[in-house]
Amino acid sequence: MEHSKTARAFLGMNAAFSLLTGAALLTAAGHFGELLFANEAVWQSWTLRILGAGLILFGIDLIFMATDRFVTKVQVTLISVLDAGWVLGSALLLMFAGSLFSGTGTTAVVIVAVFVTIFALGQYLGARKIQAPLSLASVTMSGGKILATVSRKVDASQDIVWRVMSDHPGYADVADNISKVEVVEGDGIGMQRRCYGPKGENWLETCDYFEAGRGFGFRIHTEADDYPYPISDLHGEWVVEGNGSGSKFAINIEAEPKGNFLVQTLFKLMAKRQFKAVLADLADAWAARMEREARV
The missing domain is CATH 3.30.530.20 (START domain)
Known part of the structure; x- marks a missing residue:
């Protein structure tokens, strides 16, 4: 479906960002724990590794969707909703548990949320153009x-x-x-x-x-x-x-x-x-x- 190109382009960017972020967290959880959090704790490394693994799985799923000509409006909209949930969760995390993060960590959370917002909006607008195939x-x-x-x-x-x-x-x-x-x-x-x-x-x-x-x-x-x-x-x-x-x-x-x-x-x-x-x-x-x- 030619009308899915915009949505698939943003899905592809989302996939690349998720895979890179996930790989970084999974392979260097200790280093990122020191950068992101105000005080060191045992739970930080394994939490970041779990998050990294989840992002990699999410990115792989997005790759399949981004390369699928027949991706549906519902599928793309669902990803946009999940991305919106990430942004909302980031805002709530900083609002109610902001003291956990260092200045660098707070900035990182905000930057990631900005990118995710861009992906969510691009996917949502692209999904609106998708039409059901005649064949x-x-x-x-x-x-x-x-x-x-x-x-x-x-x-x-x-x-x-x-x-x-x-x-x-x-x-x-x-x-x-x-x-x-x-x-x-x-x-x-x-x-x-x-x-x-x-x-x-x-x-x-x-x-x-x-x-x-x-x-x-x-x-x-x-x-x-x-x-x-x-x-x-x-x-x-x-x-x-x-x-x-x-x-x-x-x-x-x-x-x-x-x-x-x-x-x-x-x-x-x-x-x-x-x-x-x-x-x-x-x-x-x-x-x-x-x-x-x-x-x-």
Whole structure:
């Protein structure tokens, strides 16, 4: 979602500040205890270490949010509320327990609160610009498989949507990871098409489900020598149904990663966000073509 850029930029700055502050407190708690507090006490070092560890975990969470195109308004607003809580807590701490801090410590608390206030305001204002995506994509894990789906409502009749969906060579115009699609043989169930990747790699796909005007499915031949993804089994279905004066289409993908448990786990973690972005971009591009043809 392009409208999330501002919010994600402030989340990124917040993440960097939290990680740096947390690392400093965690690794040099004794030194900072001497600087920040008016009188030394045993509890100061372990308190600062706990705070540092918490800030690092918070910063890591913010990194995931800052790099997520699909971060929601609610998620960003919640972070802004937490930041506001930090600022309020800092004010109360200085108000009721200010004697605990040295002059340097008081200044440090105020400076940190100022930065956090900037992050909170930037995130809040950025969150107001975030709009819910028109293409609703999700990725889940079940039984060792990745289940990815995206759906999109379009202002085009079911006939037009079906015509665009069943234009197999035209699929390459909307799929960023495919440069060319050619029908090898057949029509309907048993039809084969060959897909080409951006580097010329190619593989066959066989239609194993077909319902004219409604949907089709393909089993992808991932055993091809130059198939570019670490997937042992892959199946996709493309379906459309009427939706009021328009239509709604969906793409459903079921994939089983290759490799041992560790390799599969790492792939699933990385693929979860990537699949979501790829499917959302594909649905957006497809919808644009469908609606363009509907206007013609």
